[in-house]
Amino acid sequence: MTSTDRPVIAAVDGSSPSREALEWAAHEAVRRGLGLTIVHARTPDRRVEPDTQRREAEELLDRSVRRVSEIVPELRTSRLTPLDFPSAALTSLSRDASLVVLGSRGLGGFRSLLLGSNSLAVASMADCPVVVVRGGPSDEDTEAAKADETAGAAEAHTDIVAGVAADESSEGVLEFAFETAASRPGARLRIVHGWTMFSSMLSGGPVFDRDAVADSAERTLAELTAGWREKYPQVEVVREPVGGSASRTLVTASATAALTVVGRRRGGESLGLGLSPVAQTTLTHALGAVAVVPC
Structure with missing residues (x-):
């Protein structure tokens, strides 16, 4: 299967974030x-008749397909209703997908949680990039949101923000x-790279001279991006070496970004170690959509 054959998967469960x-x-x-493949995983539930569960799933998918046809009528869509737990189903489907997109929280989560368990599990284990989309305003904020709609449209967010480490990941x-x-x-x-005196020491760089460490981080970031800037000359790039952890910068930047991109190291999934502290903090606290890319 070529990359052009691999669809974008959208997970739906009827919640506002999934819409x-x-x-x-x-x-x-x-x-x-x-x-686009629209997926609704039917979690096994002995309390609900199978026919009822299938009917409800089909109704949800019908609504979802209609919504897509309203906003992008030219898009080809397909649909799936696997009988499995959402995180397991989406992780399995990610092997043949270009991208998995899901909401930050589903119907089963507590409203107080910043990130649902399914979102975290899929972002930690999927074989392809995963985008977690933060839900829109709550019901009580609807009127204020409508009042600001025109101004918001004029200030559409266009930045893509990426957090990078100084290695092949x-x-x-x-x-x-x-x-x-x-x-x-x-x-x-905007490409963000966090550096500290300690990380410089571990990589064999300057240790006691803060200015020298900052200059080294700037050079590292320039080297990391040089080839990509040649491949995509049409993209305006801003390099941002940040003294200290990049987490705060990424979370702050996410408020005005179309997408914030972080990496996830492969190999630690079985132990729950797929997400670095920076990636998990960004995914949990970001104010907009976050993409987690397996590296």
Whole structure:
């Protein structure tokens, strides 16, 4: 299966965040020239008759397909209703997908949680990039949101923000970030790299001279991005070496970004170690959509 055959997967469960994710996924599929597969996992439940569960799933998928046809009528769609737990179903489907998109919380989560268990599990284990879309305003904020709709449209967020490390794990993050920025005319790519005196020492760089460490981080970031800037000359790039952890910078930047991109190291999934502290903090506290890219 080629990359152009691998669809964007949108997970739906009827919640507000999943509706936001569906619309985000539909627009992204069009930008990338890919199909969209809408998935609703039917969690095994002995308390509900199988026929009832199937009917409810079909009704949800029907509504989802209609919504997609309203906003992007040219998009080709398909649908799936696997009988499995959502995280397991989506992780399995990610093997043949270009991108999995889901909401930050589903119907079963507590409203006080910033990130649902399914979102965290899929982001930690999927074989392809995963985008977690933050839900829109709550019901009580609806009127205020409507009042600000016109102003908000004029201030559409276009930045793609990517957090990178000073090693080979950044290649996947940079590839995804540049591809995403290139598919959005006028988008700017902000590349954030956090550095500390300790990390410089571990990598064999300067230790006691803060200015020298900062200069070294700047050079490292320039080297990491040089080849990608040549491949995507149309993308405006801003390099941001940050003294200290990049987490705070990424979370702050996410408020005005179309997408924030972080990496996940492969191999630690079985122990729950797929997400670094920076990636998990960004995914949990970001104010907008976050892409987690396996590296």
